[in-house]
Amino acid sequence: MNQFKIGVKSGIPIALGYLPIAITFGILSVQAGLTPALATGMSIWVFAGASQFIAVNLLQSHVPFIEIILTTFILNLRHLLMSTALSRRLTSNTLISSLLAFGITDETFVVATVDEEQQQIKASYFFGLALTSYSGWVLGTFLGSYFSTVIPANFAVGMSVALYAMFIGLLIPSMKKSWQISFIAILSGIFSWVLSLLLPQLSSGWTIIIATLVATTVGFLLPEQKEETNPCTTPGC
Amino acid sequence: MHNTWLLIFGMFIVTFIPRMLPMLIKNIRFPNGLNKWLSYIPYAVLGALIFPGIMGAHPESASYGIIAGIVAILLAWFQKQLLLVVAGSLVTMFILQTLSI
Numbered sequence: 001m002n003q004f005k006i007g008v009k010s011g012i013p014i015a016l017g018y019l020p021i022a023i024t025f026g027i028l029s030v031q032a033g034l035t036p037a038l039a040t041g042m043s044i045w046v047f048a049g050a051s052q053f054i055a056v057n058l059l060q061s062h063v064p065f066i067e068i069i070l071t072t073f074i075l076n077l078r079h080l081l082m083s084t085a086l087s088r089r090l091t092s093n094t095l096i097s098s099l100l101a102f103g104i105t106d107e108t109f110v111v112a113t114v115d116e117e118q119q120q121i122k123a124s125y126f127f128g129l130a131l132t133s134y135s136g137w138v139l140g141t142f143l144g145s146y147f148s149t150v151i152p153a154n155f156a157v158g159m160s161v162a163l164y165a166m167f168i169g170l171l172i173p174s175m176k177k178s179w180q181i182s183f184i185a186i187l188s189g190i191f192s193w194v195l196s197l198l199l200p201q202l203s204s205g206w207t208i209i210i211a212t213l214v215a216t217t218v219g220f221l222l223p224e225q226k227e228e229t230n231p232c233t234t235p236g237c
Numbered sequence: 238m239h240n241t242w243l244l245i246f247g248m249f250i251v252t253f254i255p256r257m258l259p260m261l262i263k264n265i266r267f268p269n270g271l272n273k274w275l276s277y278i279p280y281a282v283l284g285a286l287i288f289p290g291i292m293g294a295h296p297e298s299a300s301y302g303i304i305a306g307i308v309a310i311l312l313a314w315f316q317k318q319l320l321l322v323v324a325g326s327l328v329t330m331f332i333l334q335t336l337s338i
Contacts (some may be wrong), residue, residue: 045249219281
């Protein structure tokens, strides 16, 4: 199977997870006074879930554009971290990589990078992955905004659990392989929980940034995994 | 309303820049330690995404998300099909929601 097709296949769970969330976004946007074209346009140009929900919410409260843009910027600074990690492994030139970077979301990033044995990430693979996820996001927004009157607003209640289940499904195989990875992931989860309790006014973007910086640094300082627990050290075995 | 497009354009710029900037320095060699540190980022991001967010997966009760999450952990532990993990936790969520325990 070629890399593009593998990417598309890996993107299907993301697209399915995005769909109900994007439909909800479309419905809420129209309720907030946006036209369906604007709602769909925002998904086409911005492609950032949390930021879009917050933007529509702030729009409704007549918050000035510049403040909404600033909030969006802060919320998406975490992608600096993810893009840096991805850039080390993406095998394509600067121009292609920069264009593909539009497709970086929390979900496409973790799906592309979670498998440590896949050190090199092909541009066509990431393109397939991002395009599939993007299609789910844009299509969902289109459906939600143009058909907002016929879809019950609470149809998607509980369906966001799909994305969390996908995160768990991605994480568990790596945790089974390495105690350091388990430690880093659990520490990061606990830390972001404590942060959200202590500083509820902190945006989710900052919580992810701070928890990630702390957990990766602590994990980095941990002793290396012993050889006998991981006998397979040659590539591709 | 037409100037909402301006807002969308502004949002496009500020979401694209953090995504794209690191790609401009992708050919600069980092020390090995830094690369090792970067390789841990996906797992830390996953941890922070799952928790505490999963507790808000259902607006009525945090326990719905937690139970659906435990089902996902069990399914992921014993097999590798991602879609099965997702389907299992969705079904769990629907059952909990319908019974409204």
